[in-house]
Amino acid sequence: MTPEPDVLTRYLERTRWFGGKGRPFEVASARRVGTLPAAREGSPVVVIELVEVLYGDEPGGTEVYQVPMAFYTDPESRLDHAFIGWWEDPDHGWVHAYDALHDREAMACWLVAFDRAAAEAGGNLHDDSGLLFHRLPGHDLDLESHSTLFSGEQSNSSVAFGEDALMKVFRKITPGVNPDISVHEVLTRSGNDHIAALYGWLDWVDGQPTGDADEAAGTTTVQLAMLQQFLRTASDGWELALTSARNLFAEGDLHAFEAGGDFASESERLGVALREVHDVLAEHFPVGRLDPAAVGRLADDMDVRLDAALGVVPELAAHAGSLREAYARLRALDEVEVQQIHGDLHLGQTLRTSLGWKIVDFEGEPAKPLAERLKPDSRWRDVAGMLRSFDYVPHVVERQFAEDHPEGASQRAYRAEEWANRNRNHFLTAYAGGDLTEAQRTLLDAYVAxxxxxxxxxETRNRPTWVAIPLEAVARIGAA
Structure with a gap:
């Protein structure tokens, strides 16, 4: 007997990371892909299940989610908040099942497995089920550290092991290479200082009875989790930038460069960090060039997205002409160089440490299919994402100040634009190492638009009071 579908349905509905909330769905199947080795005597049984969800509002629409479970014979009241259900398991008898990521005893099984992998040939620990733990050399794990589940994430789940390591568990599962792992592996092996070093990762190889790390014909690899350096003392880039803008508004009638919290030097350092990351990725991943036909399709896709947006945001109609002109200039380029990039870059994907800036979460835009996230793209897409993030910072703070201080709106608007321009320019100059070519400016303008x-x-769908921020940016595109 396995859990009834409605047990898993109720469990998914109350999680933060399930992407189907609000949609009609049913649990179509649950497949056990492996059992983790016990960390010590008395450890709970820890299994990994892949749960397939079938949506009723999309013919053939399915998603697969990873659900690690800790099995106990008796109820564990300390884990009531993570209770999934109880049933008679075909392998373990009657069990009380809990979300394993909430259980320190269960999480020790992951940590010990990664540690054992380091001692195996090639840094790989596998079992007959197809679970395959990989380790990179150069770091010894602290096996005495306790796990702490982060509460703020949405699409994935992260667990810190003391102050030593951080494990990200991918909840929505797609077969194939996860760029968050492949990019971190390349940057770690190259010694790049602008990321949190990768320590290891967990795969499940379906159809590989020998457990050999080399995939044979007919096998499928699913990447389940990654273990990396925990930057415990790092500061979130978005929050640091907000603090800078708040300081500017609080210090009276000052220019951005005069304020005590001027962020321009940090923007420069971040521009250099991104350029160096892009350069390493270009050395280790394929670099290609889009021919005129492919460049045309890139511009066409932007036009299509604008057409769809016009149906949601009617205010865009006043600026549609200037937006299409930006896309037309892109379409006229003879070629565009593409490579591996971040794909979803903004200040919230950066951390400031005592040793400099770190860029995190190379998984790409979560809403896009994995195959699309793996495609090479122009590095100017990442640059555009950061420029838009710099634009958001002071305008978000401007709105926060307006709630308590309705007077002085015009002055705050001026200073917000000054802060945004100053930091965009410092970031962009540092990234490009000088002035942009005409082709680079054309690419950047199109990606920003x-x-x-x-x-x-x-913003229209999620934060309507913020939609003016990107609309003002769209209006500037037309005025440029």
Whole structure:
């Protein structure tokens, strides 16, 4: 007997990371893909299940989610908040099942498995089920550290092991290479200082009875989790930038460069960090060139997204002409160089440490299919994402100040634009190492426009009071 579908349905509905909330769905199947080795005597049984969800509002629409479970014979009251259900398991008898990521005893099984992998040939620990733990050399794990589940994430789940390591468990599962792992592996092996070093990762190889790390014909690899350096003392880039803008508004009638919290030097350092990351990725991943036909399709896709956005954000119609002109200039380029990039870059994907900036979460835009996230793209897409993030910072703070201080709106608007321009310019100059070529400016303008259009749709659907921020950016595109 396995859990009834309605047990898993109720469990998914109350999680933060399930992407189908609000949609009609049913649990179509649950497949056990492996059992973790016990960390010590008395450890709970820890299994990994892949749960397939079938949506009723989309013919053939399915998603697969990873659900690690800790099995106990008797109820564990300390884990009541993580209770999934109880049933008679075909392998373990009657069990009380809990979300394993909430259980320190269960999480020790992951940590010990990663540690054992380091001692195996090639840094790989596998079992007959197809679970395959990989380790990179150069770091010894602290096996005495306790796990702490982060509460703020949405699409994935992260667990810190003391102050030593951080494990990200991918909840929505797609077969194939996860760029968050592949990019971190390349950057870690190259010694790049602008990321949290990768320590290891967990795969499940379906159809591989020998457990050999080399995939044979007919096998499928699913990447389940990654273990990396925990930057415990790092500061979130978005929050640091907000603090800078707040300081500017609080210090009276000062220019951005005069304020005590001027962020421009940090923007420069971040521009250099991104350029160095892009350069390493270009050395280790394929670099290609889009021919005129492919460049045309890139511009066409932007036009299509604008058409869809016009149906959601009617205010865009006044600027549609200037947006399409930006896309037309892109379409006229003879070629565009593409490579591996971040794909979803903004200040919230950066951390400031005592040793400099770190860029995190190379998984790409979560809403896009994995195959699309793996495609090479122009590095100017990442640059555009950061420029749009710099634009958001002071305008978000401007709105917060307006709630308590309705007077002085025009002055705050001026200073917000000054802060945004100053930091965009410092970041961009540091990244490019000088002035942009005409082709680079054309690419950047198109990507900025495309990102701003996306933002108008997102804000209309999720934060309507913020939609003016990207709409003002769209209006500037027309005035440029």
């Amino acid at each position: 495309d990102k701003a259009v996306y933002e108008t749709v997102y």
